[in-house]
Amino acid sequence: MEEESSLSLLQLMAKEGLVPSPEEEEKRKNVIEKLKKIIMTWVKKVAWQRRLPTKHIAETSATILTYGSYGLGVHGSDSDIDALCVGPVFATMAEDFFIVLHNMLKSREGLSEIHCMKDAKVPLMRFKLDGISIDLPYTQLKVLSVPEDVDILNPGFLSDIDETSWKSLSGIHVNKRILQLVPNLENFQSLLRCVKFWAKRRGVYGNLNGFLGGVHLAILAAFVCQCHPNASLSALVSNFFKTFALWPWPTPVELQDGAMPTTINPAETRFFMPIRLPCSPSEYCHSNITRCTFYKIRVEFLRGHTLTKDAVRPNFDWENIFEPFPYSKKYMRFIKIYVSASSQDELGDWVGWVKSRFRFLLIKLEEVQSPCDPNPAEYVDVDVEEPNAVFYWGLLPGKTNFPDIESVKEAFWKVVSNGYQGSLGSLELSIVQVSQLPNHARLDNASRKGTKARWKIFDYNQQRIPIYSQHLPYYVVGYMTTNRDPKYPSAGG
Numbered sequence: 001m002e003e004e005s006s007l008s009l010l011q012l013m014a015k016e017g018l019v020p021s022p023e024e025e026e027k028r029k030n031v032i033e034k035l036k037k038i039i040m041t042w043v044k045k046v047a048w049q050r051r052l053p054t055k056h057i058a059e060t061s062a063t064i065l066t067y068g069s070y071g072l073g074v075h076g077s078d079s080d081i082d083a084l085c086v087g088p089v090f091a092t093m094a095e096d097f098f099i100v101l102h103n104m105l106k107s108r109e110g111l112s113e114i115h116c117m118k119d120a121k122v123p124l125m126r127f128k129l130d131g132i133s134i135d136l137p138y139t140q141l142k143v144l145s146v147p148e149d150v151d152i153l154n155p156g157f158l159s160d161i162d163e164t165s166w167k168s169l170s171g172i173h174v175n176k177r178i179l180q181l182v183p184n185l186e187n188f189q190s191l192l193r194c195v196k197f198w199a200k201r202r203g204v205y206g207n208l209n210g211f212l213g214g215v216h217l218a219i220l221a222a223f224v225c226q227c228h229p230n231a232s233l234s235a236l237v238s239n240f241f242k243t244f245a246l247w248p249w250p251t252p253v254e255l256q257d258g259a260m261p262t263t264i265n266p267a268e269t270r271f272f273m274p275i276r277l278p279c280s281p282s283e284y285c286h287s288n289i290t291r292c293t294f295y296k297i298r299v300e301f302l303r304g305h306t307l308t309k310d311a312v313r314p315n316f317d318w319e320n321i322f323e324p325f326p327y328s329k330k331y332m333r334f335i336k337i338y339v340s341a342s343s344q345d346e347l348g349d350w351v352g353w354v355k356s357r358f359r360f361l362l363i364k365l366e367e368v369q370s371p372c373d374p375n376p377a378e379y380v381d382v383d384v385e386e387p388n389a390v391f392y393w394g395l396l397p398g399k400t401n402f403p404d405i406e407s408v409k410e411a412f413w414k415v416v417s418n419g420y421q422g423s424l425g426s427l428e429l430s431i432v433q434v435s436q437l438p439n440h441a442r443l444d445n446a447s448r449k450g451t452k453a454r455w456k457i458f459d460y461n462q463q464r465i466p467i468y469s470q471h472l473p474y475y476v477v478g479y480m481t482t483n484r485d486p487k488y489p490s491a492g493g
Helices: 002-015 022-049 054-059 068-072 093-106 163-181 185-201 214-227 233-245 266-270 291-307 344-355 358-367 405-416
Strands: 063-067 081-087 111-117 124-129 132-140 333-340 372-374 388-395 426-433 464-468 476-481
Touching: 002 185, 002 233, 022 054, 022 063, 022 081, 022 093, 022 124, 022 132, 063 068, 063 163, 068 081, 068 163, 068 185, 068 214, 081 093, 081 163, 093 111, 093 124, 093 132, 132 163, 163 214, 185 214, 185 233, 214 233, 233 291, 291 358, 291 372, 333 344, 344 388, 358 372, 358 405, 405 426
Parallel strands: 081 132
Antiparallel strands: 063 081, 111 124, 124 132, 333 388, 333 426, 372 388, 464 476
C-alpha cells in the first residue's frame, strides 16, 4: 500500500514539473562546463597579470562547485544554479573577481543581466548564462592551483582563509555534509522536492519574507530521513509533518553525525526555529522568522500532519496537501506594499533591496499589534505606467483594527533608504480591503514566482575612471565610478 501511495506522489511531482527533463538537465550541465572554461581563462589571465613564471601560469587553475538545490539534485525546471568560484591565492575578490572576471563575463555572448552584490552577506555576482540564472560567490584558497575536484572538507585547503571566503564556502559545506549523512539519497531528494513544493504552495517559503529557506527545508528533510531510514516516500512525508508539527520549539533541530551531542547555547533559543548547520557544531541557519511567520509555519505543519495521517493508504489524494493558500478567502484586509522605480533595470535592484529589509517591517507591524501573513508572491500593477512591484500581506486580526500605517511607513523608509547605493525608488504602504484587490492578485500561490534580491552597483551616467593593476603597471583591469564627486569613488564594474 505504501508503494502505491508513494508512486501516486511521484506521478504528481512529475505532472507538476518538479523534475527537469533530460534536455533541461543537459542544458544546465553545458552551462556549468561553459562557466568552468571561462574561469580557467580568467585565472590564467590573472596569473599573467601577476607576472608569475610561465610554468606556473600553465599549471594554475580554478574551478566551479555547485551547491543549493542543484548541488543536492532537487532543482526544478525553472531553478537557478548556485555555483561557487574557487580561486587560488593570487586572485583577489576586490580586483580580480569583481572587476577582471566581471568584465570578461559582461562582454561574453549569451550572458546577460549581470549584477555585482558586493555588500551582500555573501558577496557575489548574479547573471544569466544561456538563459539560466546563476549566483556566483567567490572563495580564495591559499594555494597556487585549485584542482577541479577540490575537496573543500579537507582542512589542508581551508587553512588561513579569510572570513568572506569561509562564508562563501558555507553552502558547499552544508550540501556535502547533508549528502554524506542521509541514509537514502533518492528518498531524501524526493522528500525535499515535495516539502519545497508544499512550502511554496502554502506561502511559507522564502527567507526574506520570514519563512523557511531552501537550506532550512533541506536539513529538516534530512533529519526525518535519518530518523526513518527505511521508510517509503509516503511515510517520510507523513513523518515530516508529524515530526515538526509536534516539535518542542525552540529546541534546535540537528542532524546526527556520530559526534558527541552538543550542548544547547541559550543564546540560540532566541530564534523561534533554530536549525543547526551540519558543518559546524556552533553555527545555525540564518533566519528571519518572526512571531507571526512562526505562527503561520506551525499552523501549516499542523495542517500537513492532519492531512497526511493516512498518507500510506492506497488512493490517497495528495492534491489536498499542496492546495494553494487561499489568501483572499482567509483575510479581509491587506497591507499593500507598492514599490516602483523609473526604469525596469532600476526596479529589480530597488525591489531586491526593499525585500531584504522586510523583516524590519514585519517586526514593526507586530510592535503596533498588527501582525501580518507576508504573502511571498510578487505582483505588477498593470494599470500604472512606471515599472512597479506590489505585495499584499494578509492582515491578521489584532488589538488595533487599523494600524497607524503612516508611522509604520516612516520607520520602514528610514531603514530602506539607509545604505542603498543606487537611485532611490518609491515606496508606498496602504491598507486595502479584500474587495479592493485586483483580480490577478486574488489568484492562488500556484504559479507566482518571486524575484531574487539584487543591488545596483553601477550607474552608467556616472563618470568612469580607470583602475590600474597593483601588480602590472599601466594595465587597466576595470573602472570606478565617482558618484559625481571625484573625491569619493564608489564600486563599479
